[in-house]
Amino acid sequence: MESESALYINYLPVMLGGVVGFILVFTALIGARLLAPFSKENQKLTTYECGMLPIRRASTNIGMRFYLYAILFIVFDVEAIFIFPWAMSFLNVGVFAYWLMVLFIGVLALSLGYAWKKGALQWR
Amino acid sequence: MSVELFGTSFNPWVDAAIRLQLVVGFMTVVVMGLIYAERKILARFHQRVGPQKTGPRGLLQSVADAVKLVGKEDLRPAAADPWTFELAPYFVFIPIFLGFVIVPWVQGWNVRLLELGILYFVAISSISIVGWVMAGWGSDNRYAIIGALRAAAQGISYELPLVLALLSAAMLAGSLQLDKIVEFQSAVPLIVWQPLGFFIFFVAALAELNRTPFDIPVGESEIVGGPFVEYSGIRWSMFFLAEYAGMLIMAFVGSSVFLGGYSWPFGEDFGLPFQMLLAAGKGGLFIFLIFWVRASVPRLRIDQLMGYSWKILLPFSFLQILINGFVLVYGLPHIILLITGVLSLGLLFWVTEGIVQRPLEPRRRRARPTIVQEAEVS
Structure with missing residues (x-):
C-alpha cells in the first residue's frame, strides 16, 4: 500500500500535466477565435501550392525508404528498452551479466552490419 | 496523504496543480526571452543589430510577436x-x-x-x-x-x-x-x-x-x-x-x-x-x-x-x-x-x-539497352 500511494503521488502530476497542457493550447485557440478577424473567401482556403492546384490527395504517395527506417527503428528501440534494466542492475550480478550484454550487443551489431551491407541504411 | 510545498503540506492534487502552474508561467516567460535572445544573438553573428524598435533595446519584441499571432x-x-x-x-x-x-x-x-x-x-x-x-x-x-x-x-x-x-x-x-x-x-x-x-x-x-x-x-x-x-x-x-x-x-x-x-x-x-x-x-x-x-x-x-x-x-x-x-x-x-x-x-x-565530404551516391537505375556505337564495333 505504501508503494502504491508513492506511485499515485508521483504520477499524478503526469496526468494533470496532460490536462494543463490541453487547457493551455485550448485557451490559446479560444483567444484567437475571440480576437482574430475571420472573413470567408474561397481563395484563402485553397491549398498552398506554387502554380496550379494539386490533383488528388497529397497523402497517398509515401516513399518506401521511410518504412525501412521505421522497421529498423523498432528493432533497435526494443533493444534499447532491454538495455535499460540491465544498465541499472548489472553491478549486482557481476561479470557474467556484463559479458552476456556484450554478446547481446554483438548480435545486434551483426544485424546492423547486415542491414548496412544490404544497403538499408543508404538513402536513395 | 499530503505533499510538502513551501513548508506547508497540501493535498497531492492541489500540490501538483500549483507546481504545474508555476512551470507554465516560467515556461512562457523563458520562451519569450529565448525568442528575443535568439534573434539578438543570431543578429550579432550576422553583424546586424537585431530587434531594436519595440521597447528599450527591442525587449518587447516577443510580446509584439505574441499579440500579432493572437490577432491573426x-x-x-x-x-x-x-x-x-x-x-x-x-x-x-x-x-x-x-x-x-x-x-x-x-x-x-x-x-x-x-x-x-x-x-x-x-x-x-x-x-x-x-x-x-x-x-x-x-x-x-x-x-x-x-x-x-x-x-x-x-x-x-x-x-x-x-x-x-x-x-x-x-x-x-x-x-x-x-x-x-x-x-x-x-x-x-x-x-x-x-x-x-x-x-x-x-x-x-x-x-x-x-x-x-x-x-x-x-x-x-x-x-x-x-x-x-x-x-x-x-x-x-x-x-x-x-x-x-x-x-x-x-x-x-x-x-x-x-x-x-x-x-x-x-x-x-x-x-x-x-x-x-x-x-x-x-x-x-x-x-x-x-x-x-x-x-x-x-x-x-x-x-x-x-x-x-x-x-x-x-x-x-x-x-x-x-x-x-x-x-x-x-x-x-x-x-x-x-x-x-x-x-x-x-x-x-x-x-x-x-x-x-563524400558526394551523394547516384541513384541506381535499371540497366537500359545501350546503343552500340560504330566506333566501338570496328
Whole structure:
C-alpha cells in the first residue's frame, strides 16, 4: 500500500500535466477565435501550392525508404528498452551479466552490419 | 496523504496543480526571452543589430510577436482533414510540456522527480513525432507531407543515440532519477568521464529539436516550412512554442545529466541563489551552443543526416555503453573512461570527416539497352 500511494503521488502530476497542457493550447485557440478577424473567401482556403492546384490527395504517395527506417527503428528501440534494466542492475550480478550484454550487443551489431551491407541504411 | 510545498503540506492534487502552474508561467516567460535572445544573438553573428524598435533595446519584441499571432486570422484549408489538422497542435505541444515534470531546476524545486526519470523523458518526448506527422498528413499539402515524413524519419533515427547516450551517463550515476544523477556529479561533472556521450547527446538533441544543421523537416528553402505550411496564426505559434519549450527542457536535462546541474562546482551547500545561478548559467550555455551551431553550420543533406545517425552515432553509443560497463564491472579507475572517451571522440571526428565530404551516391537505375556505337564495333 505504501508503494502504491508513492506511485499515485508521483504520477499524478503526469496526468494533470496532460490536462494543463490541453487547457493551455485550448485557451490559446479560444483567444484567437475571440480576437482574430475571420472573413470567408474561397481563395484563402485553397491549398498552398506554387502554380496550379494539386490533383488528388497529397497523402497517398509515401516513399518506401521511410518504412525501412521505421522497421529498423523498432528493432533497435526494443533493444534499447532491454538495455535499460540491465544498465541499472548489472553491478549486482557481476561479470557474467556484463559479458552476456556484450554478446547481446554483438548480435545486434551483426544485424546492423547486415542491414548496412544490404544497403538499408543508404538513402536513395 | 499530503505533499510538502513551501513548508506547508497540501493535498497531492492541489500540490501538483500549483507546481504545474508555476512551470507554465516560467515556461512562457523563458520562451519569450529565448525568442528575443535568439534573434539578438543570431543578429550579432550576422553583424546586424537585431530587434531594436519595440521597447528599450527591442525587449518587447516577443510580446509584439505574441499579440500579432493572437490577432491573426486562423485558416484551415478546405482540402485539409479537419480532425487531424485541429488536433495536431495538441499532440505536438502536450508531450513536450509533460517533459517538464521531471526537470530538476534547483534542489527541491521541481514538479516531481520520478524514479524512472530518463526513461520517462525519452518516452514522452518522442510522442510529439506523432503530432508532426498528423500536422503534415492532415494539411493535405505536398510540402507538408514530405516535411512530416522527414521529421518522422529523423526523429526516430536520432532517438536511439539520444537514449543510449543518456543511459550511458545514468550507468555511471547508478540511477535514472535526475536529481540523483545531479548529486552524483558534485565532485566531477559527467562530461569529464563521458565526452563521447555528451557529444552524441548534443548532436542527437539538435536533431530531435529540428534545429540547424538538422532542420530538413522544416527547411524553408526546400519545403517552405514543412508540416506547418498550412498553419497560421495561433496554431502555428503553438508549434513554435513547443519547439522552444523543447529546447528549454533539452538544455536543462542535458546540463543536469552531463554538466552537473545545480550541484557542480561547490555542491549544494551554497544555498538556493547560487544554485539558481549555476542552473541558469549552464542551461543558458547549452542554449547558446544551440544558437551558435545554427549560426555557423549549413543544413545537411538527407542521406548524410540519416547515415550519420545509423552508421556513426549508433555504433559509437554502443561502444560507450560497453566501455562503461567494462570499467564499472571490473572496478577500474574512472580515468580510463576519460582516456577512452577522448580517443573515441577523435575517432568519431575522423570518421565523420570522411562521410561528410563524400558526394551523394547516384541513384541506381535499371540497366537500359545501350546503343552500340560504330566506333566501338570496328
